[in-house]
Amino acid sequence: MAAPQIISRTIAVILATCSVVAPAAVARDIHFEQRNEVGHLLGPYNSAFFFRHNSSFRYSGAFHFHHSLQHDLLQLTPLERRHAVDAEFDQRVFDFVREKKAYTEPTMELYGQYVARMAWRVYRAIDWTHMHHEQTYDIMSDAGIPWEKKKEWTDKAVAYYLKKNPVARSVAPLDVTMRRAGVMMKPYFTYYRNYYPQSNSQAWIAHWWHPVIYEAIMISGNGRAQEQNIGATNATMFDAVYPDRPERMLLSREIMPRYSRMSPESANIFDNLHMLHGVVYDILAYEGWSESEKRAELYRFIDAMSYRPGDERLARKFRTPYPNVDPRVYSPWMRGPEGEMSRIMKEMMDEMMPMMMPKGMSPARKAQVMAQFKMKMKMGMQPGEIPGSLHDAMMKMMPGMTMDPAAVEPGKTPQKMVDTMLAGWERKYGGMPDIAPWPMEHQPHATTTASN
Amino acid sequence: MTRSIYLGTLGALAGFFAWTPAHAADHTNLEEGLPLEIEDAYPIGRGSFELQGFARFERTAEGKDLYRLVPRLEVGIASNTQFTVEVPFELGPAVEDEGIGDVSASFLYNINTETLSLPALGIVGGAVFPTGPDSHGVDPFATFILTKTLGTSSHMHRVHLNLQGLYNSDAQPNEREALYKMVVGYSVRLGADTILLADYVREQEREEGKTINLAEIGLRRQVTPRLVLVAGVGVGLDDDSPDFRATIGFQFSPGAPWFGRGNYGVAGYGYSK
Numbered sequence: 109m110a111a112p113q114i115i116s117r118t119i120a121v122i123l124a125t126c127s128v129v130a131p132a133a134v135a136r137d138i139h140f141e142q143r144n145e146v147g148h149l150l151g152p153y154n155s156a157f158f159f160r161h162n163s164s165f166r167y168s169g170a171f172h173f174h175h176s177l178q179h180d181l182l183q184l185t186p187l188e189r190r191h192a193v194d195a196e197f198d199q200r201v202f203d204f205v206r207e208k209k210a211y212t213e214p215t216m217e218l219y220g221q222y223v224a225r226m227a228w229r230v231y232r233a234i235d236w237t238h239m240h241h242e243q244t245y246d247i248m249s250d251a252g253i254p255w256e257k258k259k260e261w262t263d264k265a266v267a268y269y270l271k272k273n274p275v276a277r278s279v280a281p282l283d284v285t286m287r288r289a290g291v292m293m294k295p296y297f298t299y300y301r302n303y304y305p306q307s308n309s310q311a312w313i314a315h316w317w318h319p320v321i322y323e324a325i326m327i328s329g330n331g332r333a334q335e336q337n338i339g340a341t342n343a344t345m346f347d348a349v350y351p352d353r354p355e356r357m358l359l360s361r362e363i364m365p366r367y368s369r370m371s372p373e374s375a376n377i378f379d380n381l382h383m384l385h386g387v388v389y390d391i392l393a394y395e396g397w398s399e400s401e402k403r404a405e406l407y408r409f410i411d412a413m414s415y416r417p418g419d420e421r422l423a424r425k426f427r428t429p430y431p432n433v434d435p436r437v438y439s440p441w442m443r444g445p446e447g448e449m450s451r452i453m454k455e456m457m458d459e460m461m462p463m464m465m466p467k468g469m470s471p472a473r474k475a476q477v478m479a480q481f482k483m484k485m486k487m488g489m490q491p492g493e494i495p496g497s498l499h500d501a502m503m504k505m506m507p508g509m510t511m512d513p514a515a516v517e518p519g520k521t522p523q524k525m526v527d528t529m530l531a532g533w534e535r536k537y538g539g540m541p542d543i544a545p546w547p548m549e550h551q552p553h554a555t556t557t558a559s560n
Numbered sequence: 561m562t563r564s565i566y567l568g569t570l571g572a573l574a575g576f577f578a579w580t581p582a583h584a585a586d587h588t589n590l591e592e593g594l595p596l597e598i599e600d601a602y603p604i605g606r607g608s609f610e611l612q613g614f615a616r617f618e619r620t621a622e623g624k625d626l627y628r629l630v631p632r633l634e635v636g637i638a639s640n641t642q643f644t645v646e647v648p649f650e651l652g653p654a655v656e657d658e659g660i661g662d663v664s665a666s667f668l669y670n671i672n673t674e675t676l677s678l679p680a681l682g683i684v685g686g687a688v689f690p691t692g693p694d695s696h697g698v699d700p701f702a703t704f705i706l707t708k709t710l711g712t713s714s715h716m717h718r719v720h721l722n723l724q725g726l727y728n729s730d731a732q733p734n735e736r737e738a739l740y741k742m743v744v745g746y747s748v749r750l751g752a753d754t755i756l757l758a759d760y761v762r763e764q765e766r767e768e769g770k771t772i773n774l775a776e777i778g779l780r781r782q783v784t785p786r787l788v789l790v791a792g793v794g795v796g797l798d799d800d801s802p803d804f805r806a807t808i809g810f811q812f813s814p815g816a817p818w819f820g821r822g823n824y825g826v827a828g829y830g831y832s833k
Contacts, residue, residue, distance in 0.1 A: 143673045147608020147816030212753040
């Protein structure tokens with residue numbers, strides 16, 4: 109029999125086998141969706157970051173390698189094997205970053221093909237927002253765009269990002285979007301940071317790195333100081349940040365105050381993306397739900413933190429606690445668990461507690477609850493920490509706690525809880541004046557010496 | 561002589577891919593002819609356009625040399641839909657009248673993204689126009705595409721199937737009225753920036769009784785965020801098929817033009833005191 113006939117008949121057998129196997133696949137969860145991908149915005153600055161700051165481009169690619177593969181590792185690894193996987197992945201990511209193995213900017217599917225097929229819209233949201241990172245880095249890196257025009261181009265990139273894809277992250281600050289999400293009492297919340305602390309710390313290094321690179325450009329201007337200051341910031345990553353990793357997710361307002369004032373929309377988009385990563389990883393690490401239940405919750409969460417018309421009115425509702433931060437310096441306040449993220453979470457806990465414990469609790473009990481809450485917010489498991497999620501810990505400590513079923517079920521929003529928390533935010537911050545824009549009329553005096 | 565060409569081409573390809581620095585983009589989106597016949601079920605993004613082209617050397621079954629230069633334009637005209645037009649040029653001793661070949665235009669629509677239970681499915685509808693010498697009639701064609709990932713490895717092992725039917729609307733004596741083409745392919749990710757692919761092609765020629773069978777292998781490599789370079793080789797599996805073919809090509813994706821302004825379509829956009 110000639111080779112072509114052998115090959116043709118082999119293919120026929122494969123197709124016949126598939127027709128038998130397909131019914132088995134049908135018995136599995138079936139869902140149908142389309143990719144609905146959108147082209148990246150064309151601009152004169154495209155690829156400026158790649159060509160001008162190629163090392164940094166490749167560090168970014170390495171972090172996105174982490175983000176990509178992390179999805180499949182969490183979904184496919186039984187929790188009982190997490191310690192070994194966590195350690196091995198941490199080393200692999202560090203090697204990837206140090207050796208700049210990512211020539212490419214990985215899409216989430218490139219290393220995370222299983223979750224791509226399980227919940228495509230998650231990747232659509234992440235890749236679309238990584239596109240905005242790419243656009244905004246390019247604009248800031250392109251010396252051909254005058255300094256006073258950077259904001260105009262950035263605003264156009266923001267508008268394109270928001271208008272062209274319904275999975276765009278909101279331009280409202282994380283304080284608002286995290287309340288909308290209503291995730292804190294879900295049975296998965298804190299799984300990633302508690303059970304995969306080393307992998308989580310890589311994410312928090314990435315979420316330190318991305319903002320400080322913007323800020324390094326903001327203190328440099330368009331000239332050669334960009335190369336010097338970005339280089340110094342990258343050196344800080346290896347010399348200081350990796351040996352003593354951040355214990356919380358740093359927010360844009362903390363470590364890129366200048367850029368946040370120049371483009372608060374972008375700053376909030378990135379904070380919302382970084383939070384999305386963490387919660388998605390929580391859901392994937394959790395073993396109590398099926399894949400279809402996880403997908404329902406993932407999509408609910410993505411929708412909850414998506415852009416809504418009118419969010420731009422909230423974009424400047426934040427303060428910058430460290431307005432003169434030097435991005436090249438890893439200051440002590442950047443390292444610990446206390447900061448803007450923990451403040452937001454604690455406020456939300458305080459807003460939820462009266463609903464969950466309508467009869468109140470004694471000061472001593474409250475102190476125990478908040479102590480357990482603080483442990484849950486930290487990476488890894490602390491001595492005395494109750495296993496499981498924040499919800500599990502709260503239920504153990506307060507068995508009589510009143511819980512909206514939607515607060516714990518996949519794909520459901522605890523609307524009353526969300527409304528209560530948003531009302532709390534409105535009372536505290538709704539009337540705060542917008543943070544002032546950052547003046548871009550003149551380039552900064554190029555500083556090339558790090559200061560504390 | 562032929563063996564020298566084979567080995568020389570393989571050596572040059574190996575050197576090229578060992579040396580070339582590689583950087584981001586969509587090297588995972590397989591396109592027909594770039595560098596193999598196999599394509600996957602996914603179009604380019606809505607609003608974007610892509611410039612593509614490949615150059616192919618082929619030693620025909622008759623032992624003559626054929627050179628094809630194929631520039632191509634792809635446009636993401638709608639969600640999950642791309643439009644493609646290509647204008648081939650054919651040169652060399654295998655061609656009686658050198659010059660433009662048959663222009664083709666087509667639409668690819670992706671029915672669904674691959675899920676854990678369903679492969680990705682796509683359909684192509686298009687036509688070949690009689691712009692080449694000795695061409696007759698507008699020939700419509702349709703292609704069914706399937707893409708399926710295998711297992712849970714992060715290397716993206718995938719199989720692809722293309723089934724095409726073409727209607728030869730003005731069939732000449734000794735020509736088939738209907739032709740089919742079947743391509744079965746495999747792709748895998750090597751590192752972050754390179755895709756290895758292979759396929760088997762079975763394609764009926766217009767000439768009655770003639771069917772080619774080819775095996776091909778190639779690489780797709782991202783060299784900048786906007787540029788993919790490709791190279792591949794193929795060998796015929798019987799006497800009716802070309803002895804050998806070698807292809808190099810590129811894909812350049814500038815992005816999606818947009819003429820909106822910073823506050824375009826975004827209600828209330830701006831700074832408020």
